[in-house]
Amino acid sequence: MASTKKRRALDAAIELVGTEGVRALTHRRVDAQAGLPDGSTSNYFRTRSALVRGVVEHMVSVELPELTEQAPPRSAQDLADTMVELFEFFTGPNRVMTSARLALIVEATHDEELRTALARGRVRFETVIRAQFAAIGCATPDLATQLMAVCFEGLFLHSVGGHAQIDARELINTVVRAAMDESGSGSPQPFSAFTAT
Numbered sequence: 001m002a003s004t005k006k007r008r009a010l011d012a013a014i015e016l017v018g019t020e021g022v023r024a025l026t027h028r029r030v031d032a033q034a035g036l037p038d039g040s041t042s043n044y045f046r047t048r049s050a051l052v053r054g055v056v057e058h059m060v061s062v063e064l065p066e067l068t069e070q071a072p073p074r075s076a077q078d079l080a081d082t083m084v085e086l087f088e089f090f091t092g093p094n095r096v097m098t099s100a101r102l103a104l105i106v107e108a109t110h111d112e113e114l115r116t117a118l119a120r121g122r123v124r125f126e127t128v129i130r131a132q133f134a135a136i137g138c139a140t141p142d143l144a145t146q147l148m149a150v151c152f153e154g155l156f157l158h159s160v161g162g163h164a165q166i167d168a169r170e171l172i173n174t175v176v177r178a179a180m181d182e183s184g185s186g187s188p189q190p191f192s193a194f195t196a197t
Contacts, residue, residue: 008034009041010058018100022107053117060121080176091159144179151175
């Protein structure tokens with residue numbers, strides 16, 4: 001029962017951050033959002049910092065299986081397709097959580113503890129993605145992983161922030177193709193994936 005209530009509190013906290021921003025994150029607001037008795041959230045997370053860390057860890061626990069439970073890629077196209085599916089999950093069913101992450105990233109610019117918590121979560125994703133690039137023969141899996149991470153973060157800003165309509169599939173395919181170009185001479189050709197709104 002306790003773990004169910006704790007999860008309800010964390011889900012409610014993410015909903016608040018993703019829809020109203022980091023300032024909405026208080027123990028009392030989380031209790032109300034989750035339909036829990038007053039004081040419930042503070043029983044699990046004694047401080048606001050502990051609550052924020054709990055939110056970050058919960059996001060990773062929800063999202064990481066979307067990547068780790070996929071079949072190992074057998075080709076660059078398999079990996080690109082997996083990354084597209086992951087992006088569609090982040091910006092579709094999990095859009096509020098992605099909005100919450102963006103809000104936390106901004107908050108982390110002046111909060112070292114939060115920055116560290118977010119970095120730990122990012123490393124867990126990058127470890128899996130690096131292994132997938134290595135498995136399909138990428139000569140520079142570290143660089144490829146960083147390219148993919150930056151691609152995703154930029155796509156999140158545009159998609160969730162509503163700045164532009166972007167063909168995420170074409171961008172992700174281009175990142176994978178570039179990463180697999182071991183000679184470094186076959187730069188991707190320009191394409192019209194960006195349409196300002």
